[in-house]
Amino acid sequence: DAGVTQSPTHLIKTRGQQVTLRCSPKSGHDTVSWYQQALGQGPQFIFQYYEEEERQRGNFPDRFSGHQFPNYSSELNVNALLLGDSALYLCASSLGRINYEQYFGPGTRLTVT
Amino acid sequence: KQEVTQIPAALSVPEGENLVLNCSFTDSAIYNLQWFRQDPGKGLTSLLLIQSSQREQTSGRLNASLDKSSGRSTLYIAASQPGDSATYLCAVDSSASKIIFGSGTRLSIRP
Numbered sequence A: 001d002a003g004v005t006q007s008p009t010h011l012i013k014t015r016g017q018q019v020t021l022r023c024s025p026k027s028g029h030d031t032v033s034w035y036q037q038a039l040g041q042g043p044q045f046i047f048q049y050y051e052e053e054e055r056q057r058g059n060f061p062d063r064f065s066g067h068q069f070p071n072y073s074s075e076l077n078v079n080a081l082l083l084g085d086s087a088l089y090l091c092a093s094s095l096g097r098i099n100y101e102q103y104f105g106p107g108t109r110l111t112v113t
Numbered sequence B: 001k002q003e004v005t006q007i008p009a010a011l012s013v014p015e016g017e018n019l020v021l022n023c024s025f026t027d028s029a030i031y032n033l034q035w036f037r038q039d040p041g042k043g044l045t046s047l048l049l050i051q052s053s054q055r056e057q058t059s060g061r062l063n064a065s066l067d068k069s070s071g072r073s074t075l076y077i078a079a080s081q082p083g084d085s086a087t088y089l090c091a092v093d094s095s096a097s098k099i100i101f102g103s104g105t106r107l108s109i110r111p
Helices: none
Strands: A005-007 A008-011 A019-024 A029-036 A044-050 A055-056 A064-068 A076-080 A087-094 A108-112 B010-014 B021-026 B031-039 B044-051 B056-059 B061-069 B070-079 B086-094 B098-101 B104-108
Touching: A005 A087, A008 A019, A008 A029, A019 A087, A019 A108, A029 A076, A044 A064, A044 B098, A076 A087, B010 B021, B021 B031, B021 B086, B021 B104, B031 B061, B031 B070, B044 B056, B044 B070, B070 B086
Parallel strands: A008 A108, B010 B104
Antiparallel strands: A005 A019, A019 A076, A029 A044, A029 A087, A044 A055, A064 A076, A087 A108, B021 B070, B031 B044, B031 B086, B056 B061, B061 B070, B086 B098, B086 B104
């Protein structure tokens, strides 16, 4: 049983560019959440997708957007990249939106130069 | 607004010792609290999940407790091993704030 997978593993982009990160949830899970983790900090909640809709959002600007597909996989898009967007981006999946254990992927390390 | 704090930020102990990691939160209206382990540059591994109605959960050498009234959780690690070296994060799932993480405790076990 495959766990949560993310691609790519590492990514280097230039300021102003756009990036798309991908996540496949654990088998049987229908909810995907995205987090940003800066060096030395805990992960910060970006948003959650359930039934192909954004259900909750953290304090992130509209430059951060996402999508969930019918097979429950998800994408995170970031436009107009800033140096401060450099971080580890983590995807977590769960069965259900509320009060369920989350399982995390290995993350995508994004570096903006 | 839910805030989650983990103290200390770093801890170093000799192998074999029992140790306690602390997590505190400001809003007791939570669904659950989850403890994670993170190795450098890697994703998070779930260790224990405590529902709001529970007082503790155990898995092997790990025991997590939850006291909602005081806004505290502890992770107890028995007979520590060098392989336990990692950053330990707690996360609180509450209706208002979704999931909020602490900044973690970086644990180092000296052989």
